[in-house]
Amino acid sequence: MKSNFFKYLFTLALIYGLTSCENEKTDILDQNINQDINKNDETNLGNLFFGRKSSSDCHFEYEGPEGPAFWADLCGEDWKDCGGDKQSPIDIVTDDVNEDDNINNININYTTSTTTIVNNGHTLRFDYTSGSSASLNNINYDLLQFHFHTGSEHTVNGYRYPMEMHLVHRNPTTGLLAVVGIFFTEGAENEMLSQFMNNLPEHKDEYYISNDEYHIADILPGTMDFYTYTGSLTTPACSEIVTWYVVKQPIQASHTQLEQFKHIMHENFRPVQALNGRVVNAND
Numbered sequence: 001m002k003s004n005f006f007k008y009l010f011t012l013a014l015i016y017g018l019t020s021c022e023n024e025k026t027d028i029l030d031q032n033i034n035q036d037i038n039k040n041d042e043t044n045l046g047n048l049f050f051g052r053k054s055s056s057d058c059h060f061e062y063e064g065p066e067g068p069a070f071w072a073d074l075c076g077e078d079w080k081d082c083g084g085d086k087q088s089p090i091d092i093v094t095d096d097v098n099e100d101d102n103i104n105n106i107n108i109n110y111t112t113s114t115t116t117i118v119n120n121g122h123t124l125r126f127d128y129t130s131g132s133s134a135s136l137n138n139i140n141y142d143l144l145q146f147h148f149h150t151g152s153e154h155t156v157n158g159y160r161y162p163m164e165m166h167l168v169h170r171n172p173t174t175g176l177l178a179v180v181g182i183f184f185t186e187g188a189e190n191e192m193l194s195q196f197m198n199n200l201p202e203h204k205d206e207y208y209i210s211n212d213e214y215h216i217a218d219i220l221p222g223t224m225d226f227y228t229y230t231g232s233l234t235t236p237a238c239s240e241i242v243t244w245y246v247v248k249q250p251i252q253a254s255h256t257q258l259e260q261f262k263h264i265m266h267e268n269f270r271p272v273q274a275l276n277g278r279v280v281n282a283n284d
């Protein structure tokens, strides 16, 4: 009887010890990742530029009462830019595009990154190890992260591609952003994406981290000719601090890959916005 009692006590202590130990570990991991989770998020990049605090009480969706038509009114003054006149995405009407030989080609200086994939409830975001940059029309930007939208946010002559990837860059001096948009068509399996397919975090606030390295340049199309225009982030706070570079040549991913992204993110594209007199240029 006595020995049973001690066994019971010992088991209790063991369970308590294990549980508290595990909690501690998770908490530390969460604190670390939370700093990173918010740092590269679009909402935070907009807030950072305007010196605002992150408004964690504000929520948006892609449909319903918190859908795109209401974004401008969902967070007091903070998201009012969503009703601005230089918003993104847009429909690119190729007949109206102004070809400008003076616009420089995209000059990438990307290196490898370890793997950090975050599900922020709106997209799958891949945070990129610092040290990669691109020269876009002669201005230098650091690559911060890339993420995905199903279907594409930009449309071309009204056509919506099944997916669009956004490579988010920031100028370290001005804080202004340059986003390179890459369209996907359905076709061959995408080799770079295939190494991540088993590790995509399925639910909000889940993330996957590993030391496995990859090179973002491996996924880029052979020709990087682009459309460019001035616009905004396509999620709240919709800050109008973005020069867009939408690459003409799409890349491929398999039906299964596209379906898996859509299964996790659902339809997360903002409807196209009015041009309001803006001109879309092309480098070629």
Ligand SMILES: [Zn+2]
Residues within 6 Å of the ligand: 147, 148, 149, 166, 234
């Ligand atoms: Zn995006």
